[in-house]
Amino acid sequence: MNRIQNTFTEKGNDSKLMSLFLTAGFPDLDATVDLILGFEKNGADIIELGMPFSDPLADGPTIQYSSDVAIQNGITMEKIFGMVKEVRKQSEIPIILMGYMNPVLRYGVEKFCARAEEAGVDGLIIPDIPIEEGGIIEQHAKNSKLSLIYLVAPNTSDERMKQADEKSQGFVYCVSVTGVTGAREGEEVSKSVNRFIERVKTNITHNPVMVGFGIKSHEDAVDIASNADGFIVGSALIDTIKKNYPNEGWQSALFSFVHSLKFGN
Numbered sequence: 001m002n003r004i005q006n007t008f009t010e011k012g013n014d015s016k017l018m019s020l021f022l023t024a025g026f027p028d029l030d031a032t033v034d035l036i037l038g039f040e041k042n043g044a045d046i047i048e049l050g051m052p053f054s055d056p057l058a059d060g061p062t063i064q065y066s067s068d069v070a071i072q073n074g075i076t077m078e079k080i081f082g083m084v085k086e087v088r089k090q091s092e093i094p095i096i097l098m099g100y101m102n103p104v105l106r107y108g109v110e111k112f113c114a115r116a117e118e119a120g121v122d123g124l125i126i127p128d129i130p131i132e133e134g135g136i137i138e139q140h141a142k143n144s145k146l147s148l149i150y151l152v153a154p155n156t157s158d159e160r161m162k163q164a165d166e167k168s169q170g171f172v173y174c175v176s177v178t179g180v181t182g183a184r185e186g187e188e189v190s191k192s193v194n195r196f197i198e199r200v201k202t203n204i205t206h207n208p209v210m211v212g213f214g215i216k217s218h219e220d221a222v223d224i225a226s227n228a229d230g231f232i233v234g235s236a237l238i239d240t241i242k243k244n245y246p247n248e249g250w251q252s253a254l255f256s257f258v259h260s261l262k263f264g265n
């Protein structure tokens with residue numbers, strides 16, 4: 001069993017897991033390791049570490065911005081692996097690398113998976129690989145004991161949800177709304193999300209389900225994840241960093257936001 005599966009096994013039925021997305025190298029190269037460790041201390045159960053890419057087609061403006069900053073800061077694959085290695089000296093939190101296929105192809109799929117395993121990565125989310133194209137990475141991921149996590153959205157058919165369940169290990173990522181990443185306004189989201197998650201639950205029976213996209217508070221999380229195993233937050237964290245960095249106390253402001261996401265205020 002890997003770290004991701006362990007985390008779900010240990011969770012128990014009543015609590016929800018919190019997975020936090022952070023762009024590697026944002027807001028600066030030195031911050032990433034400390035932020036991951038601080039997230040863990042403040043309630044994060046899983047870390048999704050974003051591999052910045054210049055053409056992030058599933059991302060809204062907030063995560064695009066963080067990717068641009070990280071690229072300007074000089075982030076590279078090697079540096080990302082180095083960050084994971086640093087975290088592993090102090091922590092066993094599951095780490096999932098999240099990014100687009102193009103940089104992985106350029107790096108070399110086999111080498112990428114081997115280096116990821118060696119660094120201490122547990123899984124991969126590559127949102128631009130459709131399930132049918134998964135063959136491009138599945139065997140290498142398996143050889144390197146990396147869980148592959150596929151995404152489903154409200155416009156995903158029952159049939160494809162079942163395929164996503166068969167092909168995923170660790171959990172299936174439920175995208176709460178059709179569209180790009182980012183915090184959204186409005187109350188209507190949660191009702192339709194709950195219907196979507198009900199359909200997800202009838203099709204996805206092997207894996208836990210995590211819900212993400214548009215969660216920006218504890219209330220959102222409780223609401224949206226009520227029928228899921230946990231929730232994922234990304235843009236709201238990046239926005240919080242953006243608001244406070246590099247003022248003194250920007251990290252503690254972020255960590256108290258993280259704490260409030262999990263536990264309420």
Ligand SMILES: O=P(O)(O)OC[C@@H](O)[C@@H](O)c1c[nH]c2ccccc12
Nearest residue numbers: 021058127181182213214233234235
């Ligand atoms: O930013 P949000 O709305 O909180 O959603 C999580 C999301 O950022 C993170 O999981 C993610 C970042 N980039 C992605 C690309 C596709 C799917 C998901 C993602």
